[in-house]
Amino acid sequence: MDRRIFNWAFSDNRLLLWGLALCLILSTGAAAQSPADFVGTETCLDCHDDMAADFSRTVHGQLGDYQYPGLANGCEACHGPGAKHVDSEDPEDILNPTAEMGNDGTDLCLDCHRTGHTLNWEMSTHAESDVSCLSCHKLHDNSSSRALLAGTEEDVCFTCHMDTQSKFQLPSHHPVREGFMTCSSCHDTHGNQFQEIADGETSRDACLVCHQQHAGPFVFEHSPVMEDCTICHDVHGSVANNLLRQNEPFICLQCHQPHFHSILTGAEGDYSTPPGVVAQDPNYDGLSGTSHADSMKRVMLTKCTQCHQSIHGSDLPSQSISGQGRALNR
């Protein structure tokens, strides 16, 4: 930037002017309303008596005066001043936020619900997809839900996310259909600054809320665990046990090669530890098995975590020195 322009723009006096200009811009949003334009909730309910009992039983009907940001509370906080409508009884003379404001009146909701859960709303995936507050919440005739949800949480979410709903029917799934978890156990539907999920700086942290035993940080890591749990897990549901995207060993073999023992041809018949070995170390006594031609393949290529059980990380070195203790056997 040209230094003269910079000096002009940010000299002491002009900074004040910039500030005043900003205040002017911010203040232009407030519509000119006078207290005389408002009639009060009691007046509204004289005609809309079907709403009377119900509204007072909702969170909105219970708000203290200080919790309303404008001149009015009750019905007129959302529907605007009612005096003209009371006189004319014309629906055109009262604000219908759903029909008259963009995105089902979500901006109106955000006048009060500015921070906390909704701090990130404007930048959320739902907002970017034109999901409005009323897509999930029902404000009238809904006294039984303090969060004013339009149904159960699953009903609301699965209206759009039907493919996810079907995944919960797979043999391995998080217990959502059993009612022990809900979508919001992992997802922050109002937006999270990092991901579309709740309680986490990264997607991994969202999983760790319940699976702290895998948090570490460990001495011996399994790097995809540190990267993203979904590299191996399909968190909504899968055919393979433990929500694995594919069953072992194939999920593992995409990033690793098998042990060389898997090319060994197995012997046929029963076998047991040789007597000479047992004589030297009685701890080997009593071990026996049955072998077939493909036994070593069955050992090495059925389920890697039978031996690499600490697959999510460990602080204990595994036995082999040449493997540098990294085998996650302990």
Place this chain on the structure above:
Amino acid sequence: MFFLNVNLTATDKLNFFLEGVYSMSTGSFSSFTGLTPEGIDPSFPISPDNPSSVADYDFSSINEYSDLDYSQLEGTLGLNYKLDKRATVYGSVNLMDLQDDQIYVYGDLSGMLVTYAAGMTVGF
């Protein structure tokens, strides 16, 4: 996956409902073939201690070790009977059945669980 929900209001007082989900799920792997490492003679003895032992590069059956094949049925059949404006009695039978047609390391997981429930609901 198929699901079916039926709700029948037989009379002002009697209501039947049926909820059922049937799913079939498989996880399978194609055969592995032609996997001899380049430059390796498969007939070469692989152990100095056992010269007759040769490598077995036939991996064509390893998919069988960990293939998965499940079918599941979960269904509930129930009824509600209104005794009066506020009180309703209910009864239901819930069936959960799983067939494991490709046994993995956990043994045969096939099993069935049936739950019978009955009670009374009062609205206030």
Place this chain on the structure above:
Amino acid sequence: MRTRNLLMCSAVLLMCWTGIGFADEEGAFVEGTASVGAHYSDFSDNPQRVGEFVNLDATRDLQADMYLNLFGGTENTLYNINLDYRDIATKKFEFGVDTKSLLSADFRYGSFVHNLDHDNLTNMQGKAGGKQVYNTDHDPMGRYFMEYEQFQGDIKVDMPFLADGQVTLGMADQRRSGYKQAMTIDHCAFCHVESNAQRVDQQTRIWKADVKGSVGPVSLNYDFAKTDFVDRANTPEHYWKSARHPVNGNPMDFPTRQQFSDVTLPYGQTADNDKISHNAGIKADLQRLGTLKGSYTYTNRQNYQTGIEGNFTAGALGYAVKLSPKMRLTGKFLAYETKVDDAFIDLNNFRAGDPVAGNLDFDWNRISSANRKVYQGDLNLGWKVGKGKHLKANWRYQIIDRPAMAQSQTTYIFDEGNPGAREEVASTAFENKTTINRIKLRFDSRLGLKGNYNLTYTFTDVDMPYMNPTAMCETSLDGVDSAHGPDGRMYYFQRQRFGNGTNQATQAHKVTGRGSYQLSARTSINAFITWAQDKNDEMNIYEYSRDLLTPGLNLWTAPSDNLLFTLGWTYSKVESNANMCVPIFDG
């Protein structure tokens, strides 16, 4: 536990106080339903998987059911009580109270059982030459399960002097208790996999404090959380038998090739840890100029067992504006850094005491693969292109810069002509920077007054996605092992590998669609489809691909006032293609 019980008691007392105290107040109301009943469950064959979330201890026995859904209040107060009791381990309880004046409180408690499978290890047996594999399950009839319990309480106090002002104090107490299967392995002896029941008694306690409020057009939010995780169960121990030649069983010098041998040591240890996080956010409502948001996050997690710490520091900026009544623009930028302490791994010297073929030092420095700097930008444009028709376009650009994509490791490269030589190649030497470009287009439209549909197409292009570098496929050596003699070091070291492995795509296409249409006043139909194609053709040895197709159809119909049907069908197929490298036998 004492704190949780105290809070539970407080919740019950508060519940009694609200119920009794409000009953006689003017305008008091209470509505809801209550159920009392019983259930009896029986099973045949194996109930573990079919009843994965069923408390099997409560089957074959009559159990009482209780359900209460109560909602009540007065002119100034609302409260709700929800109870769902199925058996002693499967229950849910919620209580909430909201006063017009200042205070609201919510308490939730729930528990359920998760049955775990029992690996019978029967595949772990075989003999090839002198190599033998054995398995021993010390708890063959063991039934493994985990009982989850969570208590959560939040108390919110309004700050009337501040718009949307509120202080929240919260506490959560999670328990995982039960038994799981713990396995470990003796190797470089006869390979012996052993299984035991491992007691689990884990507790996570989270303390939270949030403050939020708005001053004029500016909204502020700060939250703090402290998480403590402990496992009170004893760590299992295992006796590792004396190492010996895996083929002929002779002791030789095999113990010097192992970090430990002929000793009892712990395994399956759970790392107790704690986490502290601070998160501050600020949002300015600039009216017609849009909304501007910024945030800062810092977290620290420490492993109590080792003292290893990890820090996460992040800053985010966001801006959303309506460019016109029909157009909305969002821009976001996020940068964060994760840094986990290095760990020095001090190992015994390999074949210590053997001056010719051994005494090698395998010590190494573990650089965490969690370490990274991430920069991410998002631009999103929403455009109302016609009545009931919306088009959205999103572009995301992300850079993930890591010092080591996989946990730093050392690959030992052998020179055929010089069997004693080795070269260490740390994984930090590989390119570890991932760049992601993602474009997403979505179109939403109404179908008159009777329906709507949307279609989304996402294309992701990734340069250097996460992978395990040099993970598979070894260089071939003539004559396999015979050229190196019985003491050749190649028996025991990782041979030089050159193939990268991953299941992450360099190019991914995804199409999702959903539509609903009301065929008549009594019939409506919903359909959805997801199609995705991922491929990675930039790896050095093979092309990875993944294809996914998931269509579904739901039909809702009410042939008469008395009869209602809902029918649904979903099909899903995922097919992945990857490479498997067969290793060269070298031991």
